[in-house]
Each structure stands twice: as C-alpha cells, then as structure tokens.
Amino acid sequence: MNTDQPVIQLQNVFQSYGSTPVLKGIDLSVSAGQVVGYIGPNGAGKSTTLKILIGMLPDFTGEVRVLGMDVKTQSLDIKRRIGYVPENAALYDTLTPMEYLNFLGQLYELDPAHIEHKALELLRLFQLSDHAHARMTTFSKGMRQKVLLISGMLHNPDVIFLDEPLSGLDANAVVLVKEIIRQLANGGKTIFYSSHIMDVVEKISDRIIILAQGQVVAQGTFRELQQQSSGSLEQLFAQLTGSDTQTGVAEEFIHTINQ
C-alpha cells in the first residue's frame, strides 16, 4: 500500500435522516498505523460516521475513501478488507461461537479449515475454549463482546472500526484488548474506534477526534489538544462539546430530587 495515501479520508460529508441533519460537513484524514479515538456526546454522529465508513449508509453527500477506494462504488471491496465491531452486541446468539465464526468466515469466502483453526485459537486466547461449542444465549455481555471482537478481526482486516470495543469486558480483558489494539497499530493496521470512556481514549489513541453536533470540533494528539486548554481529556471534552456546566446541572438535579 502506498503509505503517503491516507487510509481513511472524508471530505465534506453530510448526512441526514429524513429532515434531521446528523453530519454537517465532516473532513477527516487518517494514515496507516494510527489508533484514532473518535469521541463525542450521544447523538453527535459517531455511529453514523462509522456506518458510512463501512459502506452501510451510501446515501450521504461528499466523498469518502477507505484504503483509497470510494465507499459508494467499491463498498464490497472495502468490506473485504475492513473489520467492524458494532456496539450493541449484535450477534446470532442461538449459535455457538464456532458456528457463528465459521458462518462469518464463509461470508468472507475464506477456507473453512483455516477459519476453524483460527477461531478456536482466538477463542482460546480470550479464555473461551470451554464455551466454544456452547450456545451464546447463556453468554454474559463480556463473553459476547469477546466473540464480537474476534468476529471483527477474523479475516485479518487492514482497517478495524470499533464501536465501544471495551463495553462489558472485565478489567483483565480490557487490558488485553488495549494491548491488542496497540500491537495491531504497531503492525501497520489502522484502528478507528469510538468510545465514551475518556481515560481509555486518552491513553491508547495516537490521535483524538472530537465530534459535536455533526461537526469535528477538535482533533490531534492528546498533547496537541492539551495546548488548547490544559486538564484531562474529560475536562477538555466537556468544554468543547458545550457541557462544561455539569457541576451546576448536578446541583440542580439534586435540588429537583429533594423537592
């Protein structure tokens, strides 16, 4: 791959649901080997951006290229080389992890024996060996999240989109997944993930993009962002997204409860 060329590129992207505008002119560019934290308040358009990037929402205006390909016309080729882990633990839980992963492998037209071997190994590394052939209906949220993470990376994608990748995981698994993300990026993969947990974003991102009301309000490394205003990412986030009056709101909340 040409290293000069950005892996992810959005130019002047607008998207609306019905008459409600969701994205109002997003411009972004991400190069290979970066971990990008994409943060913003609820409803800012994070998930919408992710869906556009993986080619699920082709009716936006503007230009979006992933791995140099246009998501509007080459979405299948893009999908083959990206991984996506959705946020709300959507999987077919009447299947066992092995059945589910085999199924997904078939969608990528991978060799079944290869997938079988790989999936078993990955499940073992996530300490799910004992559950590899149990139906996922009984799985906890953390176990499902592990299966989801595997399902997003099984086909060895070049770009990985993660939506709240750490939700439901226990503390040890969080450390493990953070380390996996880091090493993937070191190996030249691009990780683009959205999260609400500022501490994590602050620690593992090479670059942070803050979205508010459908627009990018700040981006750069954590250091660069700190130059705008000091403090933690949490404080910075509150300032930029216009909710730095939380203390006041909290007081009001208490007051209302006491009424």
Add this chain to the structure above:
Amino acid sequence: MINLILWLLARMQPLIRAAGADYGQLRAIVQVKLMMDSRRNTVNLGRYGKKANEESNNAFLKTLAIYAVLGSLLSIGMLGTPEPGVLFFPLTLQFAYIMALCALTLISDFSTVILDSSDNQIILPRPVDSRTLWLARIVHISSYLTAIALSISLGGLLVVSYRFGALAGVVFLVMALLSAVLMVFLTNVFYLVLMRFVSEEKLREVINYVQILMAILFYGGYQILPRLMNTNEMFSRALPHEWWHFLIPPMWMAGAVNLIVKPAIDTTHLTFLLLALTMPILGLWAMNRFLTGNFVQQLNSLDQERQPAVRKDASGMKPVSEQNRGNLVDRLSGWLTRNPLERAAFGFAWRITGRDRKFKLKTYPQLGFALAYTVGMSFQKMGGMFYLFALYFAGIYVMVAQLQLSVSDNYRASWVYGSAPIRQPGDVLVGSLKALITKLLLPFYILIASYILYQFGLDKIDDVLLAFSNSLVMLMSSALMSKRYMPFSIAQDALSQNNTSRGILIAAVLGVVGLAHFGLTYLPYGVWAAIPVSVVLVIYLFSQYRKTGWESVEMGG
C-alpha cells in the same frame, strides 16, 4: 430438513450464480438461518415456532401434517367426483386455496423474515451484496413455503394421479409449486412497493395492520364465502372461458392441469399453460433484476428511522393527537379506578396494548374472527340460541387477550414491579384488567350487541346485559383461577401450557352458564332477575382479585 434444503440448493447452484448471487455466501446465510429457526424456542415465524425444544421443527411438521389433511379433504371433495369436462372450476378453487394459504403464511408469519433488520449489524458490514442477501431471504422463505405448498397439494396430487394418470399428477405438482413461487413474487412486490412509498417508520405499523386484516379476512372468508356462493351450480357446469380469466392466476394453473386432464390442447389451454409456466419465473427474474438494487439500503433505513423520532419526543414536540388521547385515558382511568396504583396500571396497560404490535397481532384477529362469526352465523338464521352464542363467544376472546396481557417482548422491564414499593399487586392487576375490559371487551360488545338488537329486536336488551355481566364473571374467574402474572412481565414462551386445561374448564363453565341463561329466557323476567345476581358476583370477584398479594403472583424472567 436443513440438509435436504442445502442439497437442493447445491443442485440449483448454476441458477443462483446466473441470478447474480454469490453461491457460497448464500448457502452460508441460508444454513445459519435454518439452523437458528430450528433452535429458537419462541420463533419469530409466528405459529410455527411454539415449542421446539429439540433440534427439529416439530411444530412446523405438525402444521404441515394438518395442512396435508385439510388439503386432502378439500381435494377429495372437489376433485374426486366431477367429470373431466367440468373440472376447470374445482381446479381453480384448489389452486386459489393453495395460493391463499401461501400468501397468508407469507404475510402473517414471514414478513418478519423478509423485513428482518436484526442482522443489519451482522451481515451488512460483511462483503455481501444486496442481491445475495435478498436471494438468501427468498430461499429461506421458499424452503418453508415449498413444504407448505407440497403438503396442501399432497391430496390433490394423489387424487389427480389416480383418476387421470401420472402425467396429470406431475403437472398438478409443478403447478402447485409454481403457485407458491408466484405468491413469493407477489408478496415481495407488495413489500418492496410498500417500502418505497410508505415512510419506513410507518412500514412496520402498516404491515401489522395488514396482517391483522388478512387474518380477519381469512377467518371471515372461511365463514362467509361458502354461504354466499352458489357452489353446486358451479361444480356441475362447465365454465365458459372469458377473456378476463387470463388475469386470474389460479386459473392459469387450473388451465394447465386441465390441458392434460380433459385433454384439451387448444389455444386457450396452451395460453394458460404458458402463463402458468412463465409468470412466476419471469416475476422473480424481473424483481431480481430491477427491484432489489437498494434492498439492503432500505433495510438499513428501517433501523435508522427510529433516531429522529425519538429525538422529537425528547424535545417535547409530542404530536397533538397523542396528547389528546392521553387526556382521554386519564379521564377514563379517573372514573374507573379507585386508587393511584390502579390508575397507573390502567393507563399503562391502555397505552401498551395500543402500541405493542405483538399484542395487537395476537388479540385483534381473534376479535375480528368473533365478529365474522357473528355475521356468518346470522346468515343461517339459527334462531333463539344463536345470539346468545355470539355474545358469550365474545367473552372467550377477551380471555385470550387477558392471558396475553401478561406477555411482552420487553418482559425484562418488569423489574420495576419488584423495585417499586407495591404493597398489593392486586391493584395493578385490577387496573390493567379494567383497561382491557374498557378498551377491548366494551367496544366489541357494543358492536355485537347493536347488531343483535338490530337483528332480533330491542327486547333482547336484557340478554345482552346479562351476557355482558356473565362474561365479566367468566373473565374474572378465569383470571382468578389461572396463574397471576404482572402485566407485560413474562416472555411469550413462559406462558405455560397448563393454562390450556383451565381454558377447557372455563369453556365448560361458560357452556353451563350460557345454557342456564338460555333456560332463563323461558321464564318471565327470569333474565332481568339474574342480572343483579351476576353483577354482585362481578363486584365480589373484582374485590377478590384486588386482594391478590405478592405470594400469589408469579414473577417471570
């Protein structure tokens, strides 16, 4: 069954590739879907999924057996005796029956499959194109539909083969399968067109009502049609062919079979054959070619649409009509309930029963059936007994609704009953039951009663009143006798089977009460005298129900 379908699929591999789909992916999707159907306890395949604890579709097989028996009876009745010359019309009816059942099944049970957006998150991010996904769904549905079409036409196949030889049988079979294909095509066009013109938010709502309407039409048509049609004449006379016959799909199939049976190789019959062979295939091909391009995208927008709607609500821009309705509910609950808890339950049950699609789908068709039954029966002029029957029948259907009141997909939200300081859950039970009575039983009763008063005279008012009060007695005793669940607190499959026995018991009691009522009509003022007794009983039963404590309430999930 899964292996058989996959085997068939492998045989059709070139066809699938020719249609522009990826065979490997399609096979994987179909396999997984079938596997999941067989595992689910509460399948979203409507009636077919009831309890399949093992890895087999027992419930579905049972349904197939019933269809086979019904279909055979119909076929023997219609195709068994008529001479080859007059067989065209019975054949038409036969194929119409197959098509109607297929369409009904598709709309009532498989719309969830066609419009399933639950795998948006799972399959759409993968490199699967629109056509493959759409074809996979068609194959998934068709595999069930083929089984249904086969089982219905089994009897007809045997009758036709026995009477007119194997060739006629084979043609009959092929025509039955093509009927199923044609219905897949027509329902899909229906959905795709609907998806294009109805806003996505409304789509599910619209389909819900179509489902209810179809169910009513089916039940109602079953009751009314045979009485309206002078069937004898049509069975014994050869039907002259009119030009518009070429527009009626069942007639294509009938004509094609007739071609062999009669035998009649003329332009008319050849045209029928041609239409029967080409239209279903052509339809599927055209749809595959022109309509499915943005199928995936539209599926995706099914999910998306919810966001802005929610946002509007949050910003306080509630539609005016909703607010007005809210006032009506508040006023009604003010009049009809005694304490705040009961009042809250009344409003809660009222609103959810109006919005939960599954609840509507389970209860409204039953009411429609009762209505169709009333009208259908009245054609027969059964005299004295009939209207009582109709009145008490209504009561049974509300009992079904009462049972359904405890069921919800969001049953997990029932933790609120546990965390809230509710001293006497009976208040909640009474409140929600009152909402159900006011919302379902009362308007329905008024409808049936006014029809009966119109048909049989105003002096039947005493019967109507007593029957209403008695229905309440029945409803209350059924509620008291069955396991008590908080409203919307359990999953569908948790609604245990042992309620059936109580249902039978109640039906028996209902019969006794109805008979007693019938007896009273022979005594002067007997009915009027019974009304206060019944009303007192209702009040007593309500107070008993209200006393329900936590110890007698079953909490699900």
